[in-house]
Amino acid sequence: MLSTRRKFIFGSSGGLMALTLMNPIKLLAASPKWPEPPAPADASAGKGEKLPPLHAESEQNSGGNSVPLPPEKRVGFAIVGLGRLSLEELLPALSQCKMCKVTALVSGDPEKAKRVAKQYGVPESGLYSYKDFDRIKDNKDVQVIYIVLPNSMHKEFTLRSAKAGKHVLCEKPMAMNAKEAEEMIAACKAANVKLMIAYRQQYEPNNRWIQKLVREKTFGPVKLFEANNSQVQQGKSGGKQQWRHVKALAGGGALPDIGIYCLNGVRFLTGEEPYEVMALEHTTPKDPRFKEVEETIAWMMRFPSGLVALCASSYGGHQTKRYRFTAEQGWFGMEPAFAYRGLRNEVSYAMGAALEHKENPSLPERNQFALEMDHMADCVLNNKKPHSPGEEGWQDHRIMDAIYESARTGKPVKLERIDKLDAFRNSTIG
Numbered sequence: 001m002l003s004t005r006r007k008f009i010f011g012s013s014g015g016l017m018a019l020t021l022m023n024p025i026k027l028l029a030a031s032p033k034w035p036e037p038p039a040p041a042d043a044s045a046g047k048g049e050k051l052p053p054l055h056a057e058s059e060q061n062s063g064g065n066s067v068p069l070p071p072e073k074r075v076g077f078a079i080v081g082l083g084r085l086s087l088e089e090l091l092p093a094l095s096q097c098k099m100c101k102v103t104a105l106v107s108g109d110p111e112k113a114k115r116v117a118k119q120y121g122v123p124e125s126g127l128y129s130y131k132d133f134d135r136i137k138d139n140k141d142v143q144v145i146y147i148v149l150p151n152s153m154h155k156e157f158t159l160r161s162a163k164a165g166k167h168v169l170c171e172k173p174m175a176m177n178a179k180e181a182e183e184m185i186a187a188c189k190a191a192n193v194k195l196m197i198a199y200r201q202q203y204e205p206n207n208r209w210i211q212k213l214v215r216e217k218t219f220g221p222v223k224l225f226e227a228n229n230s231q232v233q234q235g236k237s238g239g240k241q242q243w244r245h246v247k248a249l250a251g252g253g254a255l256p257d258i259g260i261y262c263l264n265g266v267r268f269l270t271g272e273e274p275y276e277v278m279a280l281e282h283t284t285p286k287d288p289r290f291k292e293v294e295e296t297i298a299w300m301m302r303f304p305s306g307l308v309a310l311c312a313s314s315y316g317g318h319q320t321k322r323y324r325f326t327a328e329q330g331w332f333g334m335e336p337a338f339a340y341r342g343l344r345n346e347v348s349y350a351m352g353a354a355l356e357h358k359e360n361p362s363l364p365e366r367n368q369f370a371l372e373m374d375h376m377a378d379c380v381l382n383n384k385k386p387h388s389p390g391e392e393g394w395q396d397h398r399i400m401d402a403i404y405e406s407a408r409t410g411k412p413v414k415l416e417r418i419d420k421l422d423a424f425r426n427s428t429i430g
């Protein structure tokens, strides 16, 4: 029995199958924790074959520009909205960027804007309120507007940015629904400005390594994807609702805010698009946070290759951030996934004598926001289409609209069948 299993793993002659299974080990040979596998049945297997390098092109700096540009050559960004994400992640991440800098701030609170401007060296002439934002068209130091506002404001500020002739980097979810996303794409096209959606995980090296395992079929074709992105989403102090619990500001609850990472994750990792979804949701009755938006949502998707995805997201469950692919000859994924820091890959496969071998082959941490912003700057400097353009966000909205429809009707919902891989994104970063 054991020898049969070993034969299966390494192939009867220990040929190609063994080589394929050894790819992750060789890729991570630099890790002292990674043990050498036992010799395959045929010890000569795989010798002389060229394996992918550990630091593949996709894992280098976005833009491929390893030397930071001098300040005068960098692309100027205006950050719109000085909330948690801007203050705690984006502005600090700019210090790690090589191709962009902050040149303007847009806020509803002038005193806060002044304090932040002082800290990051933004001149007073680069400070705007939401009302007088349109003056930004005359600011030659601003090429990109980064929209970091509640979801309901993304469309308005994208349209105003396009009118001002500025390129747009917009936070996820792109909009409130697919229709709004379509209008944003059309406005940017008409104004001949670029539109990128800030899907930071698509620029992050560990996710891109997992993407390679899927696309190179290192463990055979993937059959199942499971993902869960949950966290307890509290209201504001004093029992007040925060915008994430207000439908008119957020568009929905857990799904567009955090569930979107599971959805966008399976799409960009595989390159496939779902053609059918089925969903259900539950909200704890009388919980004041969830009067308007869903607390918990779970959905299934079918993909053209036969892959089935099971995704879930909750605003009421303890922090859980993980995804996993089950392939023919192993499983792999990430836990924690989706987080800003501390991502950890997981790989498991049978290795000789029926042993299930598990490892955590993670690549060094990189700042996802810096990679994402530098990609936008690279697109502006070199006139390239962003890897995650507006169309990528629009497709997530089309699917989320279908997920909500299925949850509402209790029936599966069909989507346009798209067989082309990476139909909505540019395949190259850098």
Ligand code: NAD
Pocket: 081, 082, 083, 084, 085, 086, 108, 147, 148, 149, 150, 151, 171, 172, 173, 198, 200, 243, 249, 257
């Ligand atoms: P936040 O509540 O911390 O900040 C929102 C900002 O918008 C604040 O400065 C607030 O003053 C301003 N604002 C303007 N009008 C408002 C209104 N009517 N109601 C509430 N706030 C108003 O939110 P955040 O966490 O910074 O999220 C902002 C955007 O960034 C959202 O679209 C969110 O989905 C996205 N986000 C993305 C990530 C990521 O990892 N990519 C992480 C967090 C948030």
